[in-house]
Amino acid sequence: MTANSVQPGIVVAAPGGRIDWRWIVSEFYLALVRGLTALVALFLGWILWRIFILGQKAVTWEFLTAAPRHGMEEGGIFPAIFGTVCIVVLMIVFALPLGVLSAIYLVEYAGKGAIARVIRAAVNNLAGVPSIVFGLFGVGFFILFIGRGLDTVLGVPAAQPLFGQPAMLWAALTLAILVLPVVIVSTQEALIAVPASHRAGSFAMGATKWQTVRRAVLPQARAGILTGAILSISRGAGETAPILFTGCAYFLPTLPVTEIFGVPVVNPLSQFMELSYHIFIMATQSTNVAKTLPIQYGTTLVLLGLTFLLNLSAILLRIYFRRSLRKRH
């Protein structure tokens, strides 16, 4: 039963053959609404088309696998892709367990108590905090408070800070807090979508609360939780403001990798290059903005492709999830 399942028959002319102004006015506004939607869709199409056409000229195998050269005016963006993947993985490692477990508590255990209400209100509010505020927080709390604090405790000289400087770790933590509401809300929705009868059935067979959650609820919510995780990754990969000062670098001569016993390992205390930051900095502050325009379009295309692939898989997963839930009912 959808909203527009109810529709009157169309009466073209009023009785007596006069022009039906009411009908004309109605059709005019309906056309207007259609037009507004079409305009936005076309505009979106135009943005994407332009970025695709100009970007695909720049995107070659070399562009994806090489480092920038000649003062960033040539070469590729591999370090930025690498940095984006690293930071997003690190972010989701922090955000997913915390978010999923909080959501399980909220939906399955908390009920409507005071704590639950405070958590819900806080989570809703966090979703509306401007992303640059997270950047401020990242600098003030992670880098200066925790990072400098660790350095002081460990006796690291302030001139060569180990923790008290922008780094991948701090940027990932900042982003993790940013996407926390996304993880919590989508997990909540996935859990709520599991029919109450399944829980009742599990309890009736003598299962405990946790056994019910673990064996009856979570398996059905898995796809929904995964959708939330993918959406958070896509969101995290696209955010720039929170990482401007918490770890991004304009250019790094080497990848943020160190060797531990001869095995290359990503160094979370190093700065990193990142796709969205790369776009921003190349478009606004590179020495020759006009000359690097193809690189900017290429980087934009790569970032867009990445986020679209992620969002598309989330949308498909959600459709699959809804279908499989409906089948079980």
Place this chain on the structure above:
Amino acid sequence: MAVDIRALIAQQSARRQRGQELREWLIERFLLLNGIVAIVLIALIFIFLFKEGIRALEAIPLHRFIGSEVRSFLTGQKEFRMIWQPVSTDPKYSIVPLVVGSLMVAIPGTLIATIFGIGIGVYLSEVASERVREIAKPIIELLAGIPTVVLGFFCLTVLATLVQQLFHTTYRLNALLGGIGVALVIIPVIASLTEDALRMVPDDIREASYALGANRWETIWRALLPAAISGVSGAVILGVGRALGETMIVLMAAGNAALVTANIFSPVRTMTATIAAELGAVDQGSPHYYALFLVGALLFTITFFVNLAAEVVINRARSKLKL
């Protein structure tokens, strides 16, 4: 013997049950702990922002955040000016131009997005056929998924020239361009919330309206939108919150000049863009550094209350329509 075994089994199952109860208890506490950590992190944002922001008030007298006496170049007279110029021999910390800048972007942005967002919401809920909606809705969601830095880049490289040619503006980057960019971010927000609000209106109202002889648009305009007004206005308020908080687009497209102006074609600098542009170069512990946190705290407070208002309005709409 048989009695013994029964007792043993009872004892064992009691022990198992006790173990299970302990495990259940521990798991519940652990889950609660996670929820609390989530809250504490959120509370920390609030605390840190204000803790650092308040230190700005210790370093700089409050009235200087409004404006200060500046000797005019022309007349040599001292006059009251509202200037944000934190890096100079005589630093000026008036946040008025930043607040004005934020409004100069957020107001046109929200206006544009309201027209398009409500139009799209009405279209998706009331006009589009099922099949068209199934295509149109993901497209709008796609728009919501574009990273803001990409929209900012597009505004900067393509749209800026277009807007300048269209309006013959002096400056290529200006408040209007920032507003258009911000509108792109909030159109999907307003559209999807408007659609939700309209879908929550019970079919009875549609049927009653049609039964009274209203046609489709009259039903939408006179019956459905008034019924959904709280949800729709909540959507617009949420849009305002987003517009005030948007950073990358305004940083790239709004021109970055901290001016007190009502001219929509003039470059402006928002609170968000100021933080983004200056935090990287500031000395930690300087008045300028704390002033940026104060701007952040102000931004946080404004968006907090705007979002709260939106939530209250939307919740009221939900409870009203559930009756």
